[in-house]
Amino acid sequence: MIDEVALLVNPRSGQGGGAATAVRALRFLRAAGVSVRVLVGRDATEAQALAHRAVAAGTGALVACGGDGIVNLALQAVAGTGTPFAVIPSGTGNDHARMLGVPRHDPIAAARVLLDGVARPIDLGRAGDRWFGTVFAGGFDAKVTERTNRLRWPRGKLRYNLALVAELAALRPLHYELELDGERVSTSGVLVAVGNGASYGGGMRVCPGAVPDDGLFDVTVLGAVPLARLVRLLPRIYPGTHVARPEVTTYRARRVRLSAPDVVGYADGERFAPLPLVCECVPRAATALVPS
Incomplete structure (x- = not known):
């Protein structure tokens, strides 16, 4: 179990359902004793900067809550570091969650991975100076x-x-x-x-x-x-x-x-x-x- 995480949220994902998904996951994790710092950027650039700062500060895991776009932002921060990432899907595509076997329709089940899941090293693609997962x-x-x-x-x-x-x-x-x-x-x-x-x-x-x-x-x-x-x-x-x-x-x-x-x-x-x-x-x- 990881006891401290940074939760990178896109509240507009899933036609606006991302915020509600994040709240459900946040309550579950805090009730389980996990310290959660919530990161919400005003735009992609700010969200990216928040993610990088959280990884540099030594967060236990960077958790992307939203669609594949917010997961992609998380990958830019964790690639090449020892910081693991997790996905709580709330987008329209959720192909990272498919790839990793993370439950796509139950944010509590997805958040539970932080309590009893396992760490899996994965490859990433790099195109120019950017990373991609799918x-x-x-x-x-x-x-x-x-x-x-x-x-x-x-x-x-x-x-x-x-x-x-x-x-x-x-x-x-x-x-x-x-x-x-x-x-x-x-x-x-x-x-x-x-x-x-x-x-x-x-x-x-x-x-x-x-x-x-x-x-x-x-x-x-x-x-x-x-x-x-x-x-x-x-x-x-x-x-x-x-x-x-x-x-x-x-x-x-x-x-x-x-x-x-x-x-x-x-x-x-x-x-x-x-x-x-x-x-x-x-x-x-x-x-x-x-x-x-």
Whole structure:
């Protein structure tokens, strides 16, 4: 059991339910005898600074309460340190919680991991000077997320679905130049995903074979397919059966250089940087608290 933690909260996650989730977890942990310091930033920059200060001050664990975005902020602070992190999910995607086996619909069960869970060393991806835990998206998927973030209405999954329809209407294959541990691949496609974990977008198993402690990325490349075939293929991504289709090629690599025109890369649902970009898998870069 860890007796002192910093709770990094995004109160706006889960369409505003993040604050209520944090309160439930906070009451449970304090009742169990855990000293909890609550960190709430006015924006992502301040939240990031609070997380770094908590780790530098020697907190027993950094606990991210919210969606995958706040977990990504926590990873920037704990990567390469001895400070473990935990997840109390309250977002719309919660793919870090999926990856780590943390209960996604019960904040008390998620918080209980701090009392009786175990420490698990995991790999992280590094793209430029930023870390990610789940999947780096560099194609049609990233364009959907970029459009989703520009929309102000509707909220939640409906906003994503609207962006998806708009990007499908504008779909054009991209020319990709990949370098996978030194091996060069030139191809045309609509999607390249670099997975430290299996899923993104709320359970879409785009890299279904990826596990976050094997020292390698799983890379999924969806080739240049007509719109009608893509629409039929997209539902297969949720269970991960798309990788059996001839339109899909998969690779495994520790270092991936990804280049394509007019694409901004996203990871953990967060905007990273325009391509080209190098993703490197860093073994055992962080320690996660997970159910025993």
